Amino acid sequence: MWQSPEPLLFEMSSPGRTAFSLPELDVPETPLPNDLVRDEVDLPEISELELVRHYLRLSQKNFSIDTHFYPLGSCTMKYNPKVNETAAGLEGFARTHPFQPEEMVQGNLELMYRLQEALKEIAGFAGISLQPAAGAHGEFAGVLIMRAYHLDRGDTQRIKMLIPDSAHGTNPASVAMSGFEAVEIPSDQRGNVDLAALKAACNDTVVGLMLTNPNTLGLFEEQISEVIDTIHACGGLVYGDGANLNALMGVARPGDLGFDVMHFNLHKTFTTPHGGGGPGSGPVGVNQKLAPFLPGPIVNRGADEYRLVMPEKSIGRLKAFHGNFGMLIRAFTYVMMMGEDGLREATLNAVLNANYLKARLEKVYPVKYNRTCMHEFVAMGNIADSIHTMDIAKRLIDYGFHPPTVYFPLIVHEALMIEPTETESKETLDRFVDALLKIAEEARNDPDLLHTAPHTTPVTRLDEVSAARKPVLCFKG
Numbered sequence: 001m002w003q004s005p006e007p008l009l010f011e012m013s014s015p016g017r018t019a020f021s022l023p024e025l026d027v028p029e030t031p032l033p034n035d036l037v038r039d040e041v042d043l044p045e046i047s048e049l050e051l052v053r054h055y056l057r058l059s060q061k062n063f064s065i066d067t068h069f070y071p072l073g074s075c076t077m078k079y080n081p082k083v084n085e086t087a088a089g090l091e092g093f094a095r096t097h098p099f100q101p102e103e104m105v106q107g108n109l110e111l112m113y114r115l116q117e118a119l120k121e122i123a124g125f126a127g128i129s130l131q132p133a134a135g136a137h138g139e140f141a142g143v144l145i146m147r148a149y150h151l152d153r154g155d156t157q158r159i160k161m162l163i164p165d166s167a168h169g170t171n172p173a174s175v176a177m178s179g180f181e182a183v184e185i186p187s188d189q190r191g192n193v194d195l196a197a198l199k200a201a202c203n204d205t206v207v208g209l210m211l212t213n214p215n216t217l218g219l220f221e222e223q224i225s226e227v228i229d230t231i232h233a234c235g236g237l238v239y240g241d242g243a244n245l246n247a248l249m250g251v252a253r254p255g256d257l258g259f260d261v262m263h264f265n266l267h268k269t270f271t272t273p274h275g276g277g278g279p280g281s282g283p284v285g286v287n288q289k290l291a292p293f294l295p296g297p298i299v300n301r302g303a304d305e306y307r308l309v310m311p312e313k314s315i316g317r318l319k320a321f322h323g324n325f326g327m328l329i330r331a332f333t334y335v336m337m338m339g340e341d342g343l344r345e346a347t348l349n350a351v352l353n354a355n356y357l358k359a360r361l362e363k364v365y366p367v368k369y370n371r372t373c374m375h376e377f378v379a380m381g382n383i384a385d386s387i388h389t390m391d392i393a394k395r396l397i398d399y400g401f402h403p404p405t406v407y408f409p410l411i412v413h414e415a416l417m418i419e420p421t422e423t424e425s426k427e428t429l430d431r432f433v434d435a436l437l438k439i440a441e442e443a444r445n446d447p448d449l450l451h452t453a454p455h456t457t458p459v460t461r462l463d464e465v466s467a468a469r470k471p472v473l474c475f476k477g
């Protein structure tokens with residue numbers, strides 16, 4: 001990482017300095033209303049040049065996919081192609097107003113329709129709604145669809161959602177938000193759902209199962225058919241957390257495997273930007289029997305026009321207007337640019353890259369559930385006495401790498417969850433492995449170097465809990 005030789009100063013104020021100059025007053029001086037003038041706001045006084053340098057330097061301290069390798073497990077931080085931005089910036093898209101009547105925005109509706117069709121084809125579903133604004137929002141939609149389906153059949157005693165212990169935290173949260181009870185199902189020795197425990201938990205109070213496949217260990221569920229059949233046999237539905245679709249696209253379709261409903265993360269699998277809180281996009285896909293319950297409006301194609309329609313028994317609207325339309329344009333651009341073969345190749349390379357990293361690292365960073373992985377794998381960072389995963393993660397920053405996801409999933413002690421994505425070169429992957437191997441040497445020879453890392457950043461080891469709970473938002477220290 002390029003380092004500014006000048007320290008990042010925050011106390012830059014010098015009385016009387018300004019970043020502006022105004023022409024001499026040529027109108028009568030009039031005082032501002034009292035409540036607009038607050039003398040106690042002690043703003044910094046600095047020149048324009050100092051101001052520009054301060055913010056530019058700050059921006060250069062950021063990690064981003066455009067500047068650094070970003071192997072954040074379960075997040076799919078793949079490259080965001082710049083052509084997506086060009087497409088989203090086209091005037092016809094960027095300048096439409098959500099209140100324009102349907103006949104004036106046929107092109108926008110066509111794009112939404114064609115994206116719905118593409119997602120159906122990619123994942124094997126009968127219906128898609130583009131409404132949800134994030135993965136977790138898509139989960140919430142999916143769980144409400146499951147509830148609506150059961151209630152519509154007059155089946156009112158189903159209150160429990162089964163969730164494997166390898167699930168993302170948003171799964172139980174979505175269940176709680178929907179008024180259901182989450183029941184945890186353990187994983188077995190190979191990192192699959194424990195079938196015996198699943199069977200024992202299945203009865204007519206079960207809404208369904210929320211399953212991530214591949215799961216957050218980066219492992220394909222080896223008994224997927226038995227798992228799905230078990231749930232269906234007791235009248236439940238199977239929800240697929242599709243955040244890990246980057247491992248399946250073009251190779252296997254969740255709809256064909258028997259999933260009833262699933263969300264996509266366009267900001268993971270389909271290259272729309274994420275981080276910084278959005279905007280994201282989490283379309284939800286369903287099979288034929290759940291299609292009437294989709295949130296709406298969705299886009300239908302009539303004889304010679306595209307129309308917004310509300311599905312017959314829709315759970316309703318989840319988002320103002322038509323979802324995060326800008327994200328839909330970017331995802332559509334990506335899908336069209338890649339085509340069927342390109343999407344499949346992306347998946348194959350994502351899986352290849354993860355297995356390559358695993359093969360080079362597993363002797364030094366043990367992998368608890370060690371079998372051929374999909375798009376990510378979970379190693380462990382407690383590789384020497386007194387060394388924890390957090391030390392490894394912080395030291396990686398000194399080598400110019402964004403740390404992987406740490407301490408998740410919870411079922412792996414000292415977890416270090418690595419997802420390289422398909423968009424990285426072998427050279428980058430090798431540099432990352434070399435850094436991790438070097439850090440492992442340091443861990444043995446000079447553990448304090450790791451305990452106090454990072455050393456190259458303006459602030460070093462933070463108290464992360466206080467930083468999150470009591471953030472200092474003032475420019476002054």
Ligand SMILES: *Cc1c(COP(=O)(O)O)cnc(C)c1O
Nearest residue numbers: 074134135136168170212241243
């Ligand atoms: C990212 C992720 C989610 C949540 O998606 P958001 O868009 O962040 O709300 C859910 N499940 C898994 C497995 C994920 O990786």
